[in-house]
Amino acid sequence: MTVEGWLLPDTEDPDAAEFWAACRERRLVVQGCADCGARRMPPRPMCPRCRSLAVRWDEVSGRGRIWSFCVPHPPLLPAYAAVAPYNAVIVELEDDPAIRLVGNLVTGPDGALNGVDPASIRIGEPVEVVFCRLTDDVTLPRWRRPAGGAGG
Amino acid sequence: MGRDPFQDRTAIVGIGQTPFGKGLADSELALACRAIAAALDDAGVRPNEVDGLVCFSMEDGREVEVARNLGLGDITFFTQVGYGGGAGCATVGHAALAVATGRCDVAVAWRARKRAARTSRPWSQVSERIRGHWQWSRPFGVLRPVDEIALLTRRYMHTYGATRDHLANVALAFRKHANRNPAATMHDRPLTREEYLAARWISEPLCLFDNCLETDGALAVVVTTAERAADLRHRPAYVHAYAQGLPRQHQVMTNYFCDDPLLGPSWVAGPKLWSRSEFRPADVPVAQLYDAFSPLIPLSLEGYGFCGRGEGAAFTEDGALEWPDGRLPTNTSGGGMSEAYVHGFNLVTEAVRQIRGTSTCQVPDAACCLVTSGEGVPTSALLLRR
Numbered sequence: 270m271t272v273e274g275w276l277l278p279d280t281e282d283p284d285a286a287e288f289w290a291a292c293r294e295r296r297l298v299v300q301g302c303a304d305c306g307a308r309r310m311p312p313r314p315m316c317p318r319c320r321s322l323a324v325r326w327d328e329v330s331g332r333g334r335i336w337s338f339c340v341p342h343p344p345l346l347p348a349y350a351a352v353a354p355y356n357a358v359i360v361e362l363e364d365d366p367a368i369r370l371v372g373n374l375v376t377g378p379d380g381a382l383n384g385v386d387p388a389s390i391r392i393g394e395p396v397e398v399v400f401c402r403l404t405d406d407v408t409l410p411r412w413r414r415p416a417g418g419a420g421g
Numbered sequence: 422m423g424r425d426p427f428q429d430r431t432a433i434v435g436i437g438q439t440p441f442g443k444g445l446a447d448s449e450l451a452l453a454c455r456a457i458a459a460a461l462d463d464a465g466v467r468p469n470e471v472d473g474l475v476c477f478s479m480e481d482g483r484e485v486e487v488a489r490n491l492g493l494g495d496i497t498f499f500t501q502v503g504y505g506g507g508a509g510c511a512t513v514g515h516a517a518l519a520v521a522t523g524r525c526d527v528a529v530a531w532r533a534r535k536r537a538a539r540t541s542r543p544w545s546q547v548s549e550r551i552r553g554h555w556q557w558s559r560p561f562g563v564l565r566p567v568d569e570i571a572l573l574t575r576r577y578m579h580t581y582g583a584t585r586d587h588l589a590n591v592a593l594a595f596r597k598h599a600n601r602n603p604a605a606t607m608h609d610r611p612l613t614r615e616e617y618l619a620a621r622w623i624s625e626p627l628c629l630f631d632n633c634l635e636t637d638g639a640l641a642v643v644v645t646t647a648e649r650a651a652d653l654r655h656r657p658a659y660v661h662a663y664a665q666g667l668p669r670q671h672q673v674m675t676n677y678f679c680d681d682p683l684l685g686p687s688w689v690a691g692p693k694l695w696s697r698s699e700f701r702p703a704d705v706p707v708a709q710l711y712d713a714f715s716p717l718i719p720l721s722l723e724g725y726g727f728c729g730r731g732e733g734a735a736f737t738e739d740g741a742l743e744w745p746d747g748r749l750p751t752n753t754s755g756g757g758m759s760e761a762y763v764h765g766f767n768l769v770t771e772a773v774r775q776i777r778g779t780s781t782c783q784v785p786d787a788a789c790c791l792v793t794s795g796e797g798v799p800t801s802a803l804l805l806r807r
Binding site: 275282341342368382409 | 550551554561562563564567568571572622623624625627670675677
């Protein structure tokens with residue numbers, strides 16, 4: 270998969286490096302407070318519940334449900350226009366529905382952004398995480414319908 | 422609670438604007454200067470009387486340049502407001518607060534913008550790697566404001582049964598108003614429901630006509646004390662109430678991570694605005710609601726209390742937003758979707774025209790007019806009165 274022209278995360282961002290490191294190991298983690306346990310995403314230095322700066326990372330199951338989605342069409346940056354229309358989804362995690370992640374619904378780890386018929390996507394349908402390796406440092410979490418699941 | 426001491430202490434006494442277009446030759450600074458000069462002429466106030474300046478933090482031509490070009494006096498109050506489209510009403514509000522508290526006597530607030538300019542379209546600026554909160558959306562192809570709002574819109578439609586017909590109600594009402602306004606970009610371009618429904622997608626569920634225009638242009642207002650306003654040439658548009666709103670756990674544009682993403686900034690700014698006002702939503706005869714995208718209108722109608730939660734889409738039915746017979750004629754100059762998109766500043770000047778009685782879709786004897794800034798970003802709102 271070519272990544273030229275794609276917008277990739279800075280995987281050395283001090284608040285997020287552990288998230289991206291876990292993705293490289295094909296683990297989905299969310300940030301939590303090491304003192305009070307409250308989870309928060311996107312990650313940030315301080316716990317908004319107890320003001321602790323102590324951070325931990327909790328591994329989650331990687332199962333979730335589609336909370337919403339959109340289907341971008343051009344005008345877009347060239348790398349994205351080339352695969353438009355594609356989908357972008359928001360997934361709420363099964364372990365903790367208060368945690369939502371933006372991603373894409375694909376057919377598998379190397380599935381194209383436009384590989385799922387947008388007309389088939391439903392809010393509430395179950396999904397599971399897959400890890401798409403783009404570069405040595407960037408592995409993005411994306412989502413697919415569970416095998417034999419109720420999706421589609 | 423007693424009367425808010427800020428109520429009606431200041432007024433907008435001058436408005437000015439440039440033509441709206443694409444590819445205007447002027448720089449953003451030159452556009453700003455033209456609009457401010459026009460606003461001062463409209464007010465009958467000399468440039469050397471201006472001692473306060475408030476602008477958007479995104480503004481290209483800042484206070485120093487504006488003051489040197491226009492020959493303003495010694496500036497004793499100046500500040501900037503962030504978050505793009507959320508800033509418009511706040512610039513006026515900050516100017517009014519400064520005048521009301523004696524920090525300055527005559528303040529100018531403005532916005533100049535060239536959408537063709539690279540700096541005006543942050544999403545098109547490709548940086549090598551995405552840092553900060555954008556790394557939780559951009560790498561997944563959520564590139565533009567329209568994609569960010571499309572995600573919220575789909576959830577809103579799913580939750581409350583809103584439809585594309587409701588969004589069309591918004592687009593068509595504002596286009597009808599623009600068709601009466603010679604200054605509007607879309608003055609000569611009628612829009613039908615069939616054309617709306619056949620338009621190309623930009624980010625499903627949003628089509629071309631759910632988006633604001635892309636405009637070069639500038640607007641400015643002059644704010645001074647109620648006492649001074651009484652001696653100037655136009656009927657003052659008194660700043661009756663003003664509020665800002667940055668909800669807890671809010672994230673700019675990609676506000677998906679808080680407990681309840683469909684309760685946007687208007688749910689904070691709205692109740693605070695009414696708590697400082699002698700008017701209630703039911704008293705408001707005309708409104709200018711920030712419309713970078715059509716779904717922001719039902720969201721704002723809810724947050725500012727014109728209907729209950731989830732009822733904003735249904736509110737738009739039966740021509741409710743349309744002048745002259747709707748229950749709440751809204752964006753009576755055409756708004757960002759059909760007059761010009763200058764970060765919502767044309768909504769402020771149109772509210773002043775409604776108070777003066779000079780709108781091309783004039784609501785008779787409008788006692789007050791609500792103006793709101795961007796929903797989806799830290800926002801602000803104004804209630805102007807006669």
